[in-house]
Amino acid sequence: DAKTTQPNSMESNEEEPVHLPCNHSTISGTDYIHWYRQLPSQGPEYVIHGLTSNVNNRMASLAIAEDRKSSTLILHRATLRDAAVYYCILDGSARQLTFGSGTQLTVLP
Amino acid sequence: DGGITQSPKYLFRKEGQNVTLSCEQNLNHDAMYWYRQDPGQGLRLIYYSQIVNDFQKGDIAEGYSVSREKKESFPLTVTSAQKNPTAFYLCATATGPSTDTQYFGPGTRLTVL
Numbered sequence: 137d138a139k140t141t142q143p144n145s146m147e148s149n150e151e152e153p154v155h156l157p158c159n160h161s162t163i164s165g166t167d168y169i170h171w172y173r174q175l176p177s178q179g180p181e182y183v184i185h186g187l188t189s190n191v192n193n194r195m196a197s198l199a200i201a202e203d204r205k206s207s208t209l210i211l212h213r214a215t216l217r218d219a220a221v222y223y224c225i226l227d228g229s230a231r232q233l234t235f236g237s238g239t240q241l242t243v244l245p
Numbered sequence: 246d247g248g249i250t251q252s253p254k255y256l257f258r259k260e261g262q263n264v265t266l267s268c269e270q271n272l273n274h275d276a277m278y279w280y281r282q283d284p285g286q287g288l289r290l291i292y293y294s295q296i297v298n299d300f301q302k303g304d305i306a307e308g309y310s311v312s313r314e315k316k317e318s319f320p321l322t323v324t325s326a327q328k329n330p331t332a333f334y335l336c337a338t339a340t341g342p343s344t345d346t347q348y349f350g351p352g353t354r355l356t357v358l
Binding site for chain 1: 280285286287288289290304333335337346347348349350351352354
């Protein structure tokens, strides 16, 4: 299965944009890129997903590189409630999602 | 009140005892999943089921068992054969066989004493 690489942690100031990177150099042509986030002691929450084109929803934007070997989750205005672990996941086969360690986002007031 | 219910939120058991974790959903989703999460780690897939009366092993199925007799329910039994069962267990559902969003329950934190 294709793997993803994310920084262990990132910090952002409140009300500023946040760009969370993810590398997936071995991605296959049919792999979707999913982002989930998890607050402490809670189940993960879906954020966004895409295949080739950039995607926007009410929570975030997903920018996918032209070669699809990397992607960036963009939170346009970080709030304290956005502090969480963010997982970048490739969905390639049998609908199994393989979660790595993710990026711990800290939002500073 | 729709969604995924996992009960109980906290569970304590003595070593050597089997324990069954409950996962119930009223979302009418076909697929259901069980994950395990250890502190500071990502989620690892234990078992999944895409349809009633059928299920497949995930990456770490040893020491666990499941059943899927009803669409709404996917209980997970942690057996005494699981060497290190203390963990946070998460149940998830998804709508169908294509690439799809997974919805997670609140989780059960199991501590084996």
